[in-house]
Each structure stands twice: as C-alpha cells, then as structure tokens.
Amino acid sequence: MDQNPQDQNRPADVAAPDSVGGMAKRLMNPAHLKDLASRSVQTLQEEGAEQLWRDVTFRVGLAFHHDGWRHRADIPLRRTLRAQRAENLQGPCISVVVPVYNTPMPFFKQMVQSVLRQTYRNWQLVLMDASDEDHPQPGELARSLAAKDDRILYDKIDNGGIAANTTAGFEAATGEAVALLDHDDLLYPNALYECAKALNDGADFVYSDEIVLSADLKKLGGYHFKPDFAPDYLRGCNYITHLAVFTRSLLDSVGAAEYSEFDGAQDHDLFLRLTERAKKIVHIKKVLYVWRGHAGSTAAGMEAKPYAVEAGVRAVDAQLARLGLRGKAMPAPDAPGAFQVRYELNGRPLVSVLIPNKDHTDDLDRCLRSLYKNAGYDNFEVLVIENNSTDPATFDYYEKILADPSMPRCKVVHYHGAFNFSAINNFGARYASGEYLLLLNNDIEILSHDFVRELLSYAQRADVGAVGAKLYYPDDTIQHAGVLMGINGSAGHSHKSYPRKAVGDLYRLVTTQDYMAVTGACLMTRACLYRQMGGLDEKDFAVAYNDVDYCLKLWKRGLLNVYTPRAEAYHYESKSRGLDTTGENARRYEREKAAFYNKYHQWIDNYDPYYNPHFNNLYENFGLK
Template sequence: MSLKSFLKNNRHTKLLYTGLASWKNDGIRMTLARMRMRKHRILNEKEYMKNYLPSKEQLEKERRTVFDKDITFSIIVPLYNTPVGFLREMIQSVQAQTYSKWELCLADGSDDQHPEVRQVCERFAANDSRIRYQKLEKNYGIPGNTNACLKMATGNFITLFDHDDMLHPSALFENMKAITEQGADFIYTDEMVFEGSIANTVLIHFKPDFSIDTLRGHNYICHLTSFSKELQEKVGYFSEDYNGSQDYDMILRLTEQAQKIVHIPKVMYFWRRHSGSVASDVSVKPYCMVSAKKALADHLEREGLKGEVVDSSILSTYKINYEIEGTPLISIIIANKDHIDDLDKCLKSIFEKTTYPNYEIIIVENNSEVKETFSYYERMEREHDCVHVVKWDGIFNYSAINNFGVKHSEGDYILLLNNDMEVITENWLEEMLMFVQRKDVGIAGAKLYYPDNTIQHAGIIVGIGGSAGHAHKGFPRSDGGYIHRLTIAQDLSGVTGACLMTKRSVWDEVGGLDEENFVVAFNDVDFCLRVREAGYLVVFTPYAELYHYESKSRGYEDTPEKQKRFDRERTRLRKRWAKILEEGDPYYNPNFTLDREDFSLRDR
C-alpha cells in the first residue's frame, strides 16, 4: 500500500484517537518523514497483535486456576439492531473466557425490523444458562438499555461491553487476578481498534495507570472496564442526562468513589470500527461531546472544584479552565551568569506578554564576568519594580542557586525558569497556577519548544535511557502526540525545572532542590518524585507554551569532568528511585520502549 493510500484509509482514526494528524482544517500537514514513522508504528502494532492470543497451554492453565475468592462477573451488553455477525462474535468471545464464572446480561431494544437479534440471543441462551436475555418493550437508548442489563445482574462485579465488540479470552481471568492480588474494585485494560477481523489492527491504545487529569482531558479509560457491584450501587445507574457519553459520566462517578483502581497494561478488549461507530469517527455522534462536557462539569461540582469545561483542539478532548482564587504573588526564579542576550529576550517576553498582574522576578547572579552584565541588572531593577537581583558567591550548583533564590523571594507560589526561555502564551502563569492552586497538585509544568518549533519538553518519563527522558521530544509543534497526549493536561511523574511552578508550602515541605546530591543533573526529576512521594500530583499542561533556546546538541557530557559528574548524579537518581525504575513509570505504559521518547513499542 502506498503512503498516500495508507493516510487516506486511516485518516479519521489518526485524527480522533492518536492525534497523529498535525493538520488543522486540512491546512497544516506533517512532514513525509513523520508520517512514514507513524505508518511504521501501526505496522509494528499489527505485528504485536499477531501474538495477542496465549498458547493453548497457557489458556488451559488459566482455566484450571483456582482463586481464593468467589467472584461472578455480570457482563452488561445493551443491544439495538445489532448485526447478527457481530452479535455472534461478541457472545462467542464471552463463552471463550478462561475464567468461567460469568453471566452475560443482554437487554434488547431492537425494533421490529430486526427480529433476528432476539432469535440469535435466544438460541445462545437455550444452550448456555449463563446467558440471560430480555426483550425490552422499546428502545430506551444506551443509558436505559444498559440500566435494564444492570437490573438483571446478580454478579459481584459489573463488566461493560459493547454489542459489536469482542473480548480477549483472558479478559476476565486478568480482571480476577487484579481483584484477588490487588484488592481492585475498579479495573480497566488496554484496548485495540480493528476493522473487519481482529487481524486487521487499526491501532492499539496503551494506557497510563490511573490519571485523574488525563481522564478529565478525555475518556482514556473507555474499554474494558469492570467494577464491583457494591461500587455501582453506591454511585447509581447510568443517566440519560449524558446520552452518548454515559460511560464517561459513569467512569467519573465510579473513580471518585473507588478505593483501589487497577490498570491492566494488556490488550483485553477489541473495539470494532465500522460505519456509524464512534471508533470510526466520533463526529458521527456530535451530541457525545456536549454530554461529555456536562459530565465533566458535574464531576467538578461533586469534587468541589470550580472551573469551565471547553473543547480542546481535537474532537472529544477537553480543557478545564479552573477558577483562580485571588491574585497571589508568583516568584519567578531565574539563575543567570552573563548571557545577557538570552536573559533580555526572556525578560522582554515576560514583560510584554504576561497577563497575570502579580509577580516578582528574582535574578540569581552567579559569578558573571562581563561588566555589561551588571549594568544590565541595574537597568532592569531601575526600570521594573518587580525585578530583584541577588548575588550567589559560591561555586556553580544549580540546585543551591535556585534554593538561594527562593529564600530571597516572597511569593506563595514559586516558578523556576531558565534564562533562555521566551514566553509564547500570554496567560502562561494562569495556566500553571490554576493547577497548582488545587490541594491535590504540587507541581505544574509547561510545554516547551526548540526554536525550530519541535518539542523540547512535554513532561518527564522516568526510566527512559535508564534514568529519565522528555515525552514526545522532537515531535512537531502541531502534532497531537500519542492518543492526544500533546493536547491535554495530564498527570505525569515529572516536569522539567526549566519551567516549573510549585507552592511555597510544598517546596518547604520537601526541602527544595537537593543541592548535595544533584548539583546539575536530575534535580528537577528528583524534586518532582519527592513531591509525588509526599502525596501530590505533578501536572503537565500544553496550554502554557514557551520557547526553550537550549541547543539540541548541548549536554552535560562535553568534558570528562562533566561526564563523571553526570554519571554520578544519574547513579544517585537510580539508587534513590530504584523502585519506580524497577516497577516502571505509572504514567508510561510498559509496552512502550525505554530507548526512545516517541511512544514506540518495546522490542520483543
């Protein structure tokens, strides 16, 4: 197949699911090289799915497994005019489960022109007592038909399943393991989209572990979802108020109340793409987006958060503009040694573009040698009341210099900022502050670009390269990233100290940057991980954008001495955070490679 044919045949899937298309209204296009890479990725996913089924021996071992809990799964499937071929495959995929304690609850709202749906279901039910079928008086819509299924359910756990999709034979077995081994009351898995047959993989969605801000950006949890009957009874039934996004609303309500959310990083669900399905094109059901925004708004109200839900840049993704309380002082800490041209560009962009009214800039002068530097400082302090220069006399230590700057600042919020930055987004401070003001958030970071409009930073992933790397590094600025991740706010393990906002209270709680162990490298990663360890979230927002004029080739390895220091600090990071390196970054699926920053698959 030619590249042109490939793009034509897969355009909607890329646009709506992976955000792989970088055009806007068909105007901007990706480079041919980038698209070839994306085509290669999907071909790799097809190769991955060739081995999606366990061996016969493994399947038999699963069937013989005895668990220490007696759990029955009620698989909920609302039916409406289901094509009988899809219907049979759906039911057969349930019957193929290696864990046999299940009931399949089918509530049929099909019209009189589709009697074959009832005929097929009744034949299956006659031969398998675990299949329960009810013909509804009329079609009550997806929420109503699903509620009819729920009223039929007698199991301990509820599993949501669409009438035209298929389950992996180990789906319930893996769910059962999550319940017995981890005490899960809410479970979700990875999924793949196929067209025609399962062998024709369109894409695979490898998901992060539970991430509330990612969930508020779009319903990344989706399929397969299971939850305890007790949890469902606590939150109630599906609501017709969210028709088209009733699952999104239910997932938000369930995760608000769940005690143990477990993500199974395996493809356990096969989502069929066909004409008229959301998997083909979400624009076929535009009312879904209206319902989704209502579900999010109601979720915020339940959580005691004030904010406005708006559409993001890709269909079916959302942005929340959290209400900012007051205008607290933000202290911007900038370390500087000479490099006045860089610093001047940075400061001018702040003065000319920043809409937030209350900030101070603490320039930490560290051992400048050029006379003009000090003349520049004097001019800045004279012309701008918000600028204050403090002098650091010690040897270069990035962590100590920033800690020193924070001690000389007065803001309730602290922003670490490199001197080689240029503000793009006028409300960049508001976009980060709205997150850091939340009680559950300790840090917010921004989206940074190289001068050539490729991504320098979109959050930090722990484990890449044996230590940590930047997500989507080198991607075009207009790219949506893997499954929209360049277009929505999300929880991550870390963000770069080149532009990092935090509360002063959190800074003090964890002791600022570690100036003893991380003089130059990994101090930001370590700080973020300590903040997460203290129980706070770290949020990356793509809505605060800046240029970072860091050279792509510059690093810490340009002299033997610097290389040794870098290696020492990397070793310390690995030792201190050995557990997360061993278990894997919770916001980065273990199926992805640790050799690159492009969300490509791990070599097998």
C-alpha cells in the same frame, strides 16, 4: 482444544490470520500502497517523522511477521488458556452488560462467542435488546442461547438511548461485579480471568489496554496502551474506555441511575463518578479487549458522534462541581473527544519567579519581556539570581531593568559560588516573598497569553505538587511535555521532537497529564512544599535530575505532578550554560545519573506508571517495543 501438539505455543486467534504470502501480496497491492502513502504523508505533517517511523515499522511488521500484532497485543498461548480453565479460578460473578441495538448478526455472534469462550466461568451475560422490529435476529439468537445457558440473561426493552439502556442492564445484572461490553466488540478469552484476579486482590475498579481492529477483524486500526490511573487525564478524555470492570457495591455507591443527559459520553461520566469513590484502581497492562472500528462507531473517530463531545463537556463539568473544583471544561483544539479545563483562581497570591542568570542578557531580556507580556496575572515578583557573570554589560542591564517601570517588582540577588543549579535556586528561594515559586530558565520565551495564571490555577489545587508547561524547541517541535521515568536508564521528556501541532499518543499532548515529574526549566510549586522538601538537592543533583528528584519526593507523598498544554513557551535549551557533553561537565553528569539510578531504580527498571510497558524505553516517542 488444539488440533495438534505443536500448536500449543501459538496464540489463540481472534480472527483467522492471513498467510505470509497473502500478507505480502496484499502489501504490494497498488491500492494498499496508495493508501499507505496517503496516510504516511498525513502522519508526517500532523505528528512528525518519529511517529511516521513508529507507524511504518509496526505496519510492515504486521505484513511480514505472521500473526505479529497478536503477539504484540498479549493474546495468551493456548496452553495458558487451558491452564486457566483447569485452574477454575473462584471469584465474584461478573455481569457483562451489553446494550444491543440493531447489531449486525456477524458482529453479534462474534461478541457472544467471545464471552462464551472465557477461561473464567463465573460470569453472567446481560443482553438488553432495544433493536427495532426490522432487526429481530439478535433477539432470536439471544433467546435461544438463554434457553441453553442460565448464565445468559436476555430482555427486550424500549429504546431509551444508550445511557438508559445501559442502566437497564445494571438493574437486571445480579453479579458481584459489572463489566461493560459494546454490542459489536470482543473480549479476549482471558479477559474476565485477569479481571477476576484483580478483584480477588481487593480492586474495586479494573481496566485494561485494548486494540482497535477493522470490521472484519483483520486490519489493525490502532492500539490503546494506557497509563495507570491519572485523574487529570481522565478529565481530558475517556482514556479508560475498554475493558472496564467494577464492583457492584462501587456502582451502587455512585448510583446506577439513568443519566441520559450524557448520552454519547455516558461511559466517561460513569468512569469519572466511579473513580472518585474507588478505593483501589488497578490497570491491567495487557490487551483484553478488541474495539471494532466501522462506520458509525466511535472507534472510527468522534466525528461520527458530534453530540458525544457536547455530552463529554457536561460530564467533566459535573465532576468539577462534585469535587468542588471551580473550573469549566472546553473541547481541546483539533482533538475531537478531548477536553481541557480552565480552573478559576483562589484569591491573588503572590508568585515569586526565580530566574538564574549568567551573562546572555539578550536571552534574559527576551525571557523577562515575554513574562511580563504574557503572564496573564499581575501579582508576581521576579528574582534574577546572578551567578558569575563576566560581561560588564550584564550588570548595566541589571540596572536598566531595575529602573524599568514595565518590569515592576523585579530585583537581582547575587549568588557567589560555582554553578550549582540546585543551590542557586535554593538561594533565590530564601529571598522570595511569594506563596508560590516559579522556577524559570533564562532561555525561556513565553508564548501563551495567560502563562502564569494557568500554572497557578493548577498549583493551587491541594492534590498537586508541581506544575510544568508545554515547551518547544525553536523549530516548533516538542522539548518538554512531562517527564517519563526509565528512558535510557534514567528519565526523558514525553513526546520529545513531536511537531508542535501533534496531539500525541491518545491526546496526551493536548490534555492535562499527571506525570511523575516535570522539568525544572519551568516548574511552579507551593513555597511551603519547596521548604518542606528541602528545596532542590544541592549535593547529589547539582545540575542534572534535581527537578525530577524534587517532583518524585512530592509524588511519593501522594501529590500529583501536572503537565498543562495551555502554558506554552519556547525553550532554547541550555543555551547560556552549554550542554554536559564533554570534560568535567560530562563526568559530573554521569555521577549524577548514577546517583539518580541508585535512588529511583524501582521506577526506572519497572516502568513509569504513567507510561506503559508495551512502549520502548529507549526513546520518548511512545514507540512500541
């Protein structure tokens, strides 16, 4: 209840906010400034200037804008909460399962209160207490609350580990849906209301965005603004985490049994199993959950629980086995809690590599030699598609490579006509004998040792349409790591200009990602799909957007477009043809951009499902609005 009418538009608090003066005073504290400087240097070294700017502006905004993060994090206005309570939404009973173990009393009280304050009334709080005899207080409070509110179920159990304790909660729960809540975290007051609405609309698995706060709930530790469901990303890390709600029938279909072998990664294993069978997965693009970061909490870093990494590998391997995907998970380099999968190949299909070229034989030579050196797979052919070269040395070079025994199955075909990237690749594809096509710019230098093999291992999957690589500028910053729709009214490259060693937002640079599109500078696809889609669009997208258009046609058919960080290369972007910044090239680019918007404005205007509306759409850096 509001204390006075003028507060009705204020967000509901999770923690009492400091005054503006107090925040400014804390900001200028020498210890705070020292900590800020240290973290800024680390961010600059590991993630680059764009990420540093993102962090600094956000944190300074918190200091000087009263209650700023609460606005950012979607806490609803008090009048909204009152309206939700008055609505008395009818829906399934949601059993909130909480394994309790030696929980500090202040944390336990706040957790319980966050459930009691829910605007949705049809819930059950299931407290499975495995605390030792030195920590009786949570149990004493829980028994007292259960005696007053029959929606609270408390049971004292033997400690069998987090997986077994959670399973005990599943068995005790009687609701038509189940939610997971850690014993030291909090729900926003509208959390179950939002989830119940999604369940009423037919969802059987629901998850939301979240933030990480310090133990005292006053300091922002991070934010997890997630994409819509992305199966490859979920194999790469448990990006769903909190809040997750799922129907009892879905849980029963996968078996609510004890999986102690996945202790530490039990939620990751559970979400992998649930999403395999879910019929409708809904991502609520609002923060509904506060993950409390403190010593020993996974929110403070996976280094606190190294056994969880080993369990995560086993969980991913188990899913691969269930799905019949031959592969092996491994920890992602320099990214604790993230994983990569090396898939096995099915046979030895021929791959046709299409490389358009005009002069610039030094670039082409570097591209070819790096390809033959680092393909990691020998059953491929190369078709250099000659287009309007004027330097006689270019044709001498063609004769040289055709006779070079170190470049087997390399041939040159001649496309006569004005530069049209789409038409050139379509022309080359007609000469290709391979089951798979690899579109490759001549200004690519391949770096990873099994480049073609890695791309092929994904392109062979029946659920994949196109596969893209991790491309760097020559200064070792990111040029391409997947394509985001909506950037500057069209599309842009994910994490563009981040340092090569950066892990990206929620490990998205070092884990395989599902995106709406990948760049045609390096794109592998099945030849039969290429023919079915009519190749690249020669009419509306002669030079720009043809790759994104091709990928979107695949995506609309239900296929995944995948970015893999294990295929790495330099891209000396547009070096041989030049950029579209002046004259007729610029006018042609604007025409193609307009055509692209007219065709795909639905995703340009309403946000890419693999991005998040909390992020701005002016830049590719995952910066906040």
